Amino acid sequence: MLAAQYVRGGGIEVVEADPRRPGPGEVQIDVAYVGICGTDLHILHGAMDERVGARAVIGHETAGRVHAVGDGVTAWSVGDHVTVMPLEWCGTCPTCVAGHRHICDRLNFVGIDSTGALQEMWTLPQHLLVRLPAELSLRDAALVEPVAVAHHDVRRARLEPGQRAAVVGGGPVGLLIALVAAAQGAEVRVLETNPFRRSVIAALGIDVVDPVDIAALVEEWTGGAGAEVVFEVSGAQGGLDSAVDLVRARGRLVVVGIHAQRRELDLKRVFWKELEIVGARVYESQDFADAVASLAAGTIPVEALISKVVPLESAAEAFEILDLGGAVMKVLVDCGGAEPQ
Numbered sequence: 001m002l003a004a005q006y007v008r009g010g011g012i013e014v015v016e017a018d019p020r021r022p023g024p025g026e027v028q029i030d031v032a033y034v035g036i037c038g039t040d041l042h043i044l045h046g047a048m049d050e051r052v053g054a055r056a057v058i059g060h061e062t063a064g065r066v067h068a069v070g071d072g073v074t075a076w077s078v079g080d081h082v083t084v085m086p087l088e089w090c091g092t093c094p095t096c097v098a099g100h101r102h103i104c105d106r107l108n109f110v111g112i113d114s115t116g117a118l119q120e121m122w123t124l125p126q127h128l129l130v131r132l133p134a135e136l137s138l139r140d141a142a143l144v145e146p147v148a149v150a151h152h153d154v155r156r157a158r159l160e161p162g163q164r165a166a167v168v169g170g171g172p173v174g175l176l177i178a179l180v181a182a183a184q185g186a187e188v189r190v191l192e193t194n195p196f197r198r199s200v201i202a203a204l205g206i207d208v209v210d211p212v213d214i215a216a217l218v219e220e221w222t223g224g225a226g227a228e229v230v231f232e233v234s235g236a237q238g239g240l241d242s243a244v245d246l247v248r249a250r251g252r253l254v255v256v257g258i259h260a261q262r263r264e265l266d267l268k269r270v271f272w273k274e275l276e277i278v279g280a281r282v283y284e285s286q287d288f289a290d291a292v293a294s295l296a297a298g299t300i301p302v303e304a305l306i307s308k309v310v311p312l313e314s315a316a317e318a319f320e321i322l323d324l325g326g327a328v329m330k331v332l333v334d335c336g337g338a339e340p341q
């Protein structure tokens with residue numbers, strides 16, 4: 001079978017590899033589609049070499065079909081449609097014991113810290129699988145993981161119907177947050193500097209603005225009060241500054257973007273406006289269930305989100321397209337497992 005590997009200093013290589021037979025408690029799936037995201041680009045650029053290693057199959061946004069099951073597996077049968085919640089927690093650290101297993105102190109993020117989905121067949125522990133309903137296509141289901149991120153972010157925000165929510169950064173994650181928040185009855189505005197992304201977002205009926213004058217936006221949109229919830233998705237200092245300017249008194253600033261370096265934050269304004277700062281990282285099982293339901297119900301306009309699908313042989317191209325930025329949202333790799341084999 002083919003597998004796409006990240007090679008330190010060498011980008012993405014597609015190689016011939018032997019599929020691993022499922023051991024006790026494991027399931028082997030025919031991988032249908034794998035979504036490539038910003039985290040995968042970070043890996044490509046060598047920013048996560050300590051976690052990934054010198055040569056590894058990456059990829060963590062996927063859907064497929066059960067191909068074979070190992071000893072002792074009774075919950076899954078050949079042909080079942082599945083996605084993967086790519087988190088392995090230890091179950092014993094203080095964070096796990098407190099009930100927050102998704103942010104376990106020793107979390108193994110599958111597809112980063114261990115072998116991922118970018119291969120024709122993938123063998124993994126059965127407890128990582130999530131069942132998909134028959135009405136959801138495997139192509140659409142490749143978006144379950146990023147949609148689960150959005151559900152988690154919105155849930156962490158404690159957003160209520162009728163509240164205003166600003167999303168700073170209109171890439172795939174920001175757009176999905178906007179869609180999920182709007183579906184839950186929030187009044188949403190996205191701030192995005194890239195004109196292509198603005199056109200995609202506007203075409204979906206979501207209010208989107210170029211963040212040139214935040215004070216004017218706050219005045220026009222909220223009568224000067226600010227938004228109840230602001231999602232910081234840009235990962236940039238400028239985005240954080242805008243987010244603080246946008247949030248109203250007693251509002252919530254939800255930190256979604258990954259700020260790889262320390263940022264400046266005007267704590268006097270946090271004090272003055274009694275702001276809440278909330279971190280939101282990955283997802284819990286509930287968010288995966290909500291994401292599957294959203295996609296199955298057609299709440300997420302998948303066709304507008306998937307910019308391109310490339311075959312596994314050309315996996316490197318998927319990374320290149322995404323890396324160039326510009327006119328692109330989500331890129332999927334077709335690993336061939338969508339049809340029964």
Ligand SMILES: [Zn+2]
Pocket residue numbers: 036037038039040060061146
């Ligand atoms: Zn991702």
Ligand SMILES: [Zn+2]
Pocket residue numbers: 089090091092093094095096097101104105106107
């Ligand atoms: Zn733990």
